[in-house]
Amino acid sequence: xxxxxxxxxxxxxxxxxxxxxxxxxxxxxxxxxxxxxxxxxxxxxxxxxxxxxxxxxxxxxxxxxxxxxxxxxxxxxxxxxxxxxxxxxxxxxxxxxxxxxxxxxxxxxxxxxxxxxxxxxxxxxxxxxxxxxxxxxxxxxxxxxxxxxxxxxxxxxxxxxxxxxxxxxxxxxxxxxxxxxxxxxxxxxxxxxxxxxxxxxxxxxxxxxxxxxxxxxxxxxxxxxxxxxxxxxxxxxxxxxxxxxxxxxxxxxxxxxxxxxxxxxxxxxxxxxxxxxxxxxxxxxxxxxxxxxxxxxxxxxxxxxxxxxxxxxxxxxxxxxxxxxxxxxxxxxxxxxxxxxxxxxxxxxxxxxxxxxxxxxxxx
Amino acid sequence: xxxxxxxxxxxxxxxxxxxxxxxxxxxxxxxxxxxxxxxxxxxxxxxxxxxxxxxxxxxxxxxxxxxxxxxxxxxxxxxxxxxxxxxxxxxxxxxxxxxxxxxxxxxxxxxxxxxxxxxxxxxxxxxxxxxxxxxxxxxxxxxxxxxxxxxxxxxxxxxxxxxxxxxxxxxxxxxxxxxxxxxxxxxxxxxxxxxxxxxxxxxxxxxxxxxxxxxxxxxxxxxxxxxxxxxxxxxxxxxxxxxxxxxxxxxxxxxxxxxxxxxxxxxxxxxxxxxxxxxxxxxxxxxxxxxxxxxxxxxxxxxxxxxxxxxxxxxxxxxxxxxxxxxxxxxxxxxxxxxxxxxxxxxxxxxxxxxxxxxxxxxx
Ligand SMILES: Cc1ncc(COP(=O)(O)O)c(C=O)c1O
Ligand SMILES: Cc1ncc(COP(=O)(O)O)c(C=O)c1O
Numbered sequence: 066x067x068x069x070x071x072x073x074x075x076x077x078x079x080x081x082x083x084x085x086x087x088x089x090x091x092x093x094x095x096x097x098x099x100x101x102x103x104x105x106x107x108x109x110x111x112x113x114x115x116x117x118x119x120x121x122x123x124x125x126x127x128x129x130x131x132x133x134x135x136x137x138x139x140x141x142x143x144x145x146x147x148x149x150x151x152x153x154x155x156x157x158x159x160x161x162x163x164x165x166x167x168x169x170x171x172x173x174x175x176x177x178x179x180x181x182x183x184x185x186x187x188x189x190x191x192x193x194x195x196x197x198x199x200x201x202x203x204x205x206x207x208x209x210x211x212x213x214x215x216x217x218x219x220x221x222x223x224x225x226x227x228x229x230x231x232x233x234x235x236x237x238x239x240x241x242x243x244x245x246x247x248x249x250x251x252x253x254x255x256x257x258x259x260x261x262x263x264x265x266x267x268x269x270x271x272x273x274x275x276x277x278x279x280x281x282x283x284x285x286x287x288x289x290x291x292x293x294x295x296x297x298x299x300x301x302x303x304x305x306x307x308x309x310x311x312x313x314x315x316x317x318x319x320x321x322x323x324x325x326x327x328x329x330x331x332x333x334x335x336x337x338x339x340x341x342x343x344x345x346x347x348x349x350x351x352x353x354x355x356x357x358x359x360x361x362x363x364x365x366x367x368x369x370x371x372x373x374x375x376x377x378x379x380x381x382x383x384x385x386x387x388x389x390x391x392x393x394x395x396x397x398x399x400x401x402x403x404x405x406x407x408x409x410x411x412x413x414x415x416x417x418x419x420x421x422x423x424x425x426x427x428x429x
Numbered sequence: 430x431x432x433x434x435x436x437x438x439x440x441x442x443x444x445x446x447x448x449x450x451x452x453x454x455x456x457x458x459x460x461x462x463x464x465x466x467x468x469x470x471x472x473x474x475x476x477x478x479x480x481x482x483x484x485x486x487x488x489x490x491x492x493x494x495x496x497x498x499x500x501x502x503x504x505x506x507x508x509x510x511x512x513x514x515x516x517x518x519x520x521x522x523x524x525x526x527x528x529x530x531x532x533x534x535x536x537x538x539x540x541x542x543x544x545x546x547x548x549x550x551x552x553x554x555x556x557x558x559x560x561x562x563x564x565x566x567x568x569x570x571x572x573x574x575x576x577x578x579x580x581x582x583x584x585x586x587x588x589x590x591x592x593x594x595x596x597x598x599x600x601x602x603x604x605x606x607x608x609x610x611x612x613x614x615x616x617x618x619x620x621x622x623x624x625x626x627x628x629x630x631x632x633x634x635x636x637x638x639x640x641x642x643x644x645x646x647x648x649x650x651x652x653x654x655x656x657x658x659x660x661x662x663x664x665x666x667x668x669x670x671x672x673x674x675x676x677x678x679x680x681x682x683x684x685x686x687x688x689x690x691x692x693x694x695x696x697x698x699x700x701x702x703x704x705x706x707x708x709x710x711x712x713x714x715x716x717x718x719x720x721x722x723x724x725x726x727x728x729x730x731x732x733x734x735x736x737x738x739x740x741x742x743x744x745x746x747x748x749x750x751x752x753x754x755x756x757x758x759x760x761x762x763x764x765x766x767x768x769x770x771x772x773x774x775x776x777x778x779x780x781x782x783x784x785x786x787x788x789x790x791x792x793x
Binding site: 090091092094098117118119120121122123124125128129130131132133134136167168169202204206208212213214215216217218225227229249250251253254255256257258263264265266267268269270271272274275290291292293300301 | 613
């Protein structure tokens, strides 16, 4: 990218902010958004922060037809001193470029885009809520906008960042969820797009999710697409099991998303000297561990919930209750530690925190 | 759908039409488009034909993030008498609803939508080119438009139809193409979305396509995602092989799109008493047939090209040349017959043709 400046156009009609105690996830957006355009041969250009506004897009734009798109999700946290900080944001932009590669979308300049997001957060700082457990959800995404109906990589893209203030995931305390193991539908397969964060993976997951919800389960546990034996993810989270004192999580095999929370969990466990291994885990192994009483804890990991304990797994008519349906000790410790780091309540031994400079260059 | 009327708002600035002899695929669009909206709990409503125009969509709309979308592709053909006719359009709307089911998108009223498309074609009749081999490409699609960042089925959709005049696929005669068998990437897998026409399948296919194009191949031959042994499709077409007098095509196994052209080819072959079977076909079988000289013809089938003969297959470093790289006799006969039916040059023994009533109800 040649031109490394960000043009800023401030809104002159600020929206009313929602009640911090009744924030829903992803329904209300802040006053501004970040955009930049891509066109061949110039590349990414015209980075700007502008009032939040609808996109005006030709109906033939590729995004509406061939789904060439990627996205990310991260959060900004308000500390007790009023600062705002991001959690490992560079990981999200590395992953975005990894997704870009798989989806034949041009690479972005990770550092520049992170600067843009920090500036956006600074401008919309008053949207970052203060109430316990709340945060600002940041959604960078790239869409293909060439007005052309041929199946081929787009020559035009838009990179956009929007932000939404969100409430605590666990307003009523952490309640372990019931999960159904999915035998019919698959989310991803080796050679497909599972390790990229692209719309198609989520579109594909809706059907299974809809079915198990009607049966009283909150998410599905995805198995591998080749043999339907090995565990991959839970809903849109990575998954961990504590078996006989050791924590195991499916290894990154090409069809699993490399979660930032997953990586943080692994690093923390190593720091605490808890045995942890990334390897294949079959449902059969899990079933046997449950039968012989060594399946001690199970949880999902992701930016939205941080740690989401699994209280019950349904598999082929069997109901495996884990840790009496209660959150495990290690799951709780991971949740407490990660959120404490995110909100700046404890030391950050891993250098995970990136502060936002609230003295933005623009006048508000 | 309660209200079965279609509101019509005609453009007052008609666009200039492109030169019929230099039509590109999918770059120029007609003067009007068909739209209807879906919202819970009203359902589909406000069907209308309006001037072709950009969509104004919130950046948080689900289509930009989670890819919940489906589409179709069919053509209108100009006959020698100046009529315009569609080819088996009801199959496209059946398939659209099948795709809708997989993608958790509400069903459309197939007959009503077909009426809407016929009315759109009638209004934009002057856009349907007359030159040999040209046609109007019709693109119905549905996008999820709820402004919400949660991964769940959208509560708002738009069904839209746009149209583009397209040139002959074979301006320089039918030249068989070189195809590379894809061993690394997969397009779809059992339990995934392969049998639905949804954006994610196409986004996922771009990477493999990009690689083989650089190596001088025009498309990839997709293998199954589970064993990487069985043939599924070629590029965005179904695929057929003539082996020792019998025509074989991969059976619809859940990860293959049920092509309208595929079905038409099968019906024609049966009508001609040519042995045809839908079954699993492995690359190994094909390789052996080639080695012993019984692989007689190979071709893709799809709306865009009708029949696309395969002249060479690259597989694990081997180059299988088929029928000396020339179009086979049966491939040619299928192409000639299907296109003759589409353009109304021969009888239509299967009742495949649906005429458009050019006396549209509106004044132009
Ligand atoms: C499919 C999928 N797996 C895992 C995750 C967890 O990743 P992270 O910890 O980076 O939020 C997410 C959410 O981003 C996801 O969408
Ligand atoms: C993946 C795929 N397979 C096959 C086909 C052929 O289907 P049809 O003959 O209906 O055009 C298409 C094109 O529509 C396609 O996109």
